[in-house]
Amino acid sequence: MVNLKVPIGYALKFKKHIVKGRLGAMKSHDYHVLFQQILLIFLRHKMFKELRITIIWICRMFKVICNKVYDLASYPMLKSRTPTTLCHLEKVFPPSFVNLMTHLVIHLVHELDICGPIHAYWMYPIEHAMKNFKGYVRNFCHCFLTCILEFLIILMMPLKLEN
Numbered sequence: 204m205v206n207l208k209v210p211i212g213y214a215l216k217f218k219k220h221i222v223k224g225r226l227g228a229m230k231s232h233d234y235h236v237l238f239q240q241i242l243l244i245f246l247r248h249k250m251f252k253e254l255r256i257t258i259i260w261i262c263r264m265f266k267v268i269c270n271k272v273y274d275l276a277s278y279p280m281l282k283s284r285t286p287t288t289l290c291h292l293e294k295v296f297p298p299s300f301v302n303l304m305t306h307l308v309i310h311l312v313h314e315l316d317i318c319g320p321i322h323a324y325w326m327y328p329i330e331h332a333m334k335n336f337k338g339y340v341r342n343f344c345h346c347f348l349t350c351i352l353e354f355l356i357i358l359m360m361p362l363k364l365e366n
Contacts, residue, residue: 214236240262264288270322273319289306
């Protein structure tokens with residue numbers, strides 16, 4: 204993984220974030236890239252078959268959930284397979300691994316039916332906008348409040364010019 208090369212702008216250089224054999228300090232997009240695409244490659248021959256197939260299915264499930272285009276034909280299979288996959292995880296991993304967050308994966312699949320593709324209401328664009336707005340901040344004591352005020356000022360400027 205240290206020698207992994209990805210296209211510029213696609214994901215970060217993983218070499219910088221490996222400390223003592225562990226990954227850390229990555230952004231949420233980079234974790235998604237790692238989990239949906241890169242982990243599948245590294246697990247091919249590293250674990251015993253049942254665990255490998257279960258983790259690969261979860262990676263594929265997240266890839267389907269996070270797509271921009273929602274495939275209606277894959278939804279019934281995804282809805283029926285998700286609880287089975289989580290049961291396989293409960294068999295393989297210790298009880299401390301299975302918590303509320305692993306159960307929330309089932310609800311992500313149900314949200315596809317209710318809200319449509321997750322890409323439409325993702326946090327990435329908001330995180331990116333907040334990063335840009337933090338550049339405008341002068342008073343770091345109340346950073347988020349100042350960001351919101353700067354955003355409102357920027358939005359109101361064209362309205363004042365038109366009147």
